[in-house]
Amino acid sequence: MTQEIATSLEMVRNGMLYLSGHCDGAASVDGEGFAKFDTGIGHDFAQKILKKWTFTNKQYAYMAKLCIKYRRQLLQIAQELMVILKANLKLTQ
Numbered sequence: 001m002t003q004e005i006a007t008s009l010e011m012v013r014n015g016m017l018y019l020s021g022h023c024d025g026a027a028s029v030d031g032e033g034f035a036k037f038d039t040g041i042g043h044d045f046a047q048k049i050l051k052k053w054t055f056t057n058k059q060y061a062y063m064a065k066l067c068i069k070y071r072r073q074l075l076q077i078a079q080e081l082m083v084i085l086k087a088n089l090k091l092t093q
Contacts, residue, residue, distance in 0.1 A: 009060060013049045015067035015074050020046030022073070032073065038066060
């Protein structure tokens with residue numbers, strides 16, 4: 001496995017964990033976490049990630065599709081993280 005593929009898979013796992021951690025089971029329409037249709041499988045994948053499950057290529061592809069579906073949430077957190085990182089870098093210089 002190349003480093004690029006390993007990094008991509010890690011990004012998919014992190015995306016799933018983020019979405020699962022911000023999901024209220026679609027109890028409210030708040031734009032956080034998974035929609036009702038994806039809640040069950042999204043949380044199931046996240047639990048398996050935490051348990052260090054070994055996924056098939058098809059499972060990784062499905063998780064990647066979910067990350068693409070919820071890319072706005074993931075992009076928003078990535079942008080917020082970049083602001084924090086830049087601020088911290090300025091403090092340490």
